[in-house]
Amino acid sequence: MSEVITFLAAAAVILVGALGVVLARNPVHSALFLIQTLLGVAVVFIVQDAHFLAAVQVVVYAGAIVILFLFVIMLLGVDRAEDMGVDPVAGQKPLAAVVGAALLAGALTMVLIATDGATGQRQVESPTDAMFEQRLDNGLTDIERIGRVLFTDGLVAFQLTAALLTIAVLGAVVLTRSVRSSDLLADREPATFDLPAAAPDGANDEHHAASEGQTEGDEQ
């Protein structure tokens, strides 16, 4: 019963945080609400005996991903309030509400149709699986169980994950690397390049100056 109370409290925290992410006008507030949601999810993991994942959730999500969000928000200076009143695409918000309600109704129907446990099958029953689980289960903590499965059954996926992380780092570096002005002029069509009239501040001034000079030359 204490589990249920803990779960319900965490669920309330999670849902308030989720609504805060969507409704907050300022992106910084959204990020802070996201931290609230992620910590609530960590509590839900703990209630279900996934202690390792709870720790990873706090360290990786709240500690790294949200900090990365906040870092980019501060770096770009986009921490202004968004005007939620404007609706550039007509009827977008009602349509979004309909889609969300349909998603929720579908998911809840699927959950509530299956009265007991929602899977219909309580346990994996094949003998090899049972033997495997028994071998893995005796006295091991969840982190040891995850480690064993990760480095046996999930070994290929684990290696692919390593490749994925490397590719992502390379991609991030390539995407955000500062472009030299000669490259900028060579690979872009300046007439279609919609620069603001004045560069906002001194940042990237050679970059902006070169592009603007080219744009003006084309217009003349």
Place this chain on the structure above:
Amino acid sequence: MLAELFLTSSYSLVLSALMFAVGAVGLLVRRNPLVMFMCVELMLNAVNVTFVAFGADLNDVGGQLSVFFVLVVAAVEVVVGLALVVAINRRRPDASVDDVSLLRG
């Protein structure tokens, strides 16, 4: 009556459905790309809650293993997505998601 309550996976699944719906609506409604990424994180977390609930229900550690991989993919997605946001914002400050529908410059 309360003493007879015990935690079944249905609790987690309902919570997960609510989280996923809130994230999906946010993704559709918001225009700031950073907030849209946060909504994607909400949806990924909803799926993680489902994985852990089924893993606990079936006494299978594979659910937690899936969450582990989802976490890695979420981190990768955020890194690449934020790099895209930075790259777009460097070239066109004040761009909203509607302005970058052309996949060029």
